[in-house]
Amino acid sequence: xxxxxxxAERFNLFLYRQHVLKLEPAERETAREWCLQFIRRExxxxxxxxxxxxxxNLINVKFNxxxxxxxxxS
Numbered sequence: 807x808x809x810x811x812x813x814a815e816r817f818n819l820f821l822y823r824q825h826v827l828k829l830e831p832a833e834r835e836t837a838r839e840w841c842l843q844f845i846r847r848e849x850x851x852x853x854x855x856x857x858x859x860x861x862x863n864l865i866n867v868k869f870n871x872x873x874x875x876x877x878x879x880s
Contacts, residue, residue: 822865 826834841864845857852860 829837838861841861842857845852845860849857849860
């Protein structure tokens with residue numbers, strides 16, 4: 807189960823890098839600022855630190871695989 811999760815995390819990171827590498831530095835910064843503004847608009851009560859943490863959590867998505875058969879049979 808851990809190997810599936812590890813693979814999913816590595817694959818996600820690979821895909822993220824492939825998309826980010828296509829962007830120029832100015833485009834990356836524009837995308838980052840757009841995301842931060844969107845988070846602030848949708849969650850006005852968050853502090854700047856919480857907004858930054860929210861943004862980082864969007865980038866670093868954790869995958870959890872679920873074995874449905876085992877879950878149903880337990």
